[in-house]
Amino acid sequence: MKKIHMVDLQSQYQKIKETIDTSIQEVLNSSAYINGPYVKDFQADLEKYLKVKHVIPCANGTDALQIAMMGLGLQPGDEVITVDFTFAATVEVIGLLNLTPVLIDVEPDSFNIDIEALKKAITPKTKAIVPVHLFGQVANMEAILEIASQHNLFVIEDNAQAIGANYTFKDGTKKKAGTIGNVGTTSFFPSKNLGCYGDGGAIFTNDDELAHTIRGIVNHGMYKRYYHDVVGVNSRLDSIQAAVLKTKLPLLDEYCNARRDAARYYNNAFANNEHIETPTSSSCGQICDSCDCHVFHQYTLQIKNGKRDELHQHLLDNGIANAIYYPVPLHQQKAYTNERYNEDDFKVTNTLINTVISLPMHTELDEEQLAFITKTVNDFLK
Ligand SMILES: *Cc1c(COP(=O)(O)O)cnc(C)c1O
Numbered sequence: 001m002k003k004i005h006m007v008d009l010q011s012q013y014q015k016i017k018e019t020i021d022t023s024i025q026e027v028l029n030s031s032a033y034i035n036g037p038y039v040k041d042f043q044a045d046l047e048k049y050l051k052v053k054h055v056i057p058c059a060n061g062t063d064a065l066q067i068a069m070m071g072l073g074l075q076p077g078d079e080v081i082t083v084d085f086t087f088a089a090t091v092e093v094i095g096l097l098n099l100t101p102v103l104i105d106v107e108p109d110s111f112n113i114d115i116e117a118l119k120k121a122i123t124p125k126t127k128a129i130v131p132v133h134l135f136g137q138v139a140n141m142e143a144i145l146e147i148a149s150q151h152n153l154f155v156i157e158d159n160a161q162a163i164g165a166n167y168t169f170k171d172g173t174k175k176k177a178g179t180i181g182n183v184g185t186t187s188f189f190p191s192k193n194l195g196c197y198g199d200g201g202a203i204f205t206n207d208d209e210l211a212h213t214i215r216g217i218v219n220h221g222m223y224k225r226y227y228h229d230v231v232g233v234n235s236r237l238d239s240i241q242a243a244v245l246k247t248k249l250p251l252l253d254e255y256c257n258a259r260r261d262a263a264r265y266y267n268n269a270f271a272n273n274e275h276i277e278t279p280t281s282s283s284c285g286q287i288c289d290s291c292d293c294h295v296f297h298q299y300t301l302q303i304k305n306g307k308r309d310e311l312h313q314h315l316l317d318n319g320i321a322n323a324i325y326y327p328v329p330l331h332q333q334k335a336y337t338n339e340r341y342n343e344d345d346f347k348v349t350n351t352l353i354n355t356v357i358s359l360p361m362h363t364e365l366d367e368e369q370l371a372f373i374t375k376t377v378n379d380f381l382k
Pocket of ligand 1: 060061062063086087089090132158160161186187188189199200201
């Protein structure tokens with residue numbers, strides 16, 4: 001069997017090559033490399049898809065988070081609560097803006113922000129909560145919104161991993177991930193669920209005033225040409241990336257379904273293996289592969305018999321890529337450690353770093369590959 005990769009961007013591209021190549025060629029022919037028609041068209045398409053009033057494209061998902069926090073007017077010393085178990089970008093921008101990051105633990109089943117820990121972490125200085133919809137699954141937004149409204153806090157959704165996912169409220173209302181809090185952010189990094197062929201990102205909000213503020217911030221703080229009202233940044237989605245994204249957006253739901261199908265195959269194959277815990281949902285109570293609250297950016301198992309590292313090597317030896325997301329909790333990273341943190345408050349994250357393993361997950365996995373991966377895992381963890 002040929003080596004199986006974590007993602008297969010080449011096979012995905014081959015299926016849409018003609019339309020992608022045509023759209024890129026159009027940008028080249030137009031010379032409108034920056035802020036060309038494709039950027040505005042993609043923005044409008046994404047607003048429609050997400051049912052959100054404003055999409056503001058920017059250069060990447062990290063910028064998107066930083067700009068969202070700038071747009072909300074967060075000030076040095078303000079505390080921003082986020083999770084210990086995520087990619088560092090989330091906490092990095094909090095640090096860059098001289099805000100005070102407050103890292104908290106996650107839930108053992110969904111890997112998402114722990115609601116009890118969130119309640120405990122709130123102080124008079126808390127200004128915002130940044131839930132991360134980790135691995136493609138929407139966090140418990142209903143509880144988060146309730147806490148935010150009680151304490152008058154902003155909610156910034158880091159939706160870099162869950163674009164296309166839906167969240168269903170208790171009353172049946174559905175909203176797209178990233179459009180539920182005051183502001184949401186995403187990344188179009190190539191391996192993300194909606195990836196371009198370089199860097200890209202976007203910010204979402206239904207708040208007209210915030211959208212206006214953010215549109216100025218991404219463009220050097222200009223609201224009128226050459227009048228700089230606030231300190232801004234330069235963060236743009238370029239036209240070639242927008243052309244790729246406009247072409248791929250209509251396929252996003254299909255891509256999400258392909259990922260869910262692969263997850264279902266995995267879940268069934270591992271259902272009877274006592275050493276493996278498959279992804280389960282806590283916020284909606286359904287099995288993840290049948291619920292649209294999870295778009296499986298990653299398919300992540302917990303290995304219960306202490307053999308995670310051996311499995312990691314065994315799979316590599318068999319030509320099966322796999323990854324440990326994330327091997328070090330943020331509160332233990334040199335850049336983000338702080339004496340006020342207490343190891344007892346990070347029990348779940350401290351366990352997950354030793355048990356999680358992510359298997360190949362993308363839109364092009366076929367049954368032969370899935371059969372080989374699951375057999376290799378099950379034979380090793382007998
Ligand atoms: C990828 C990612 C980001 C950053 O996105 P970039 O486009 O790489 O800057 C932020 N947060 C999370 C959770 C991510 O997975």
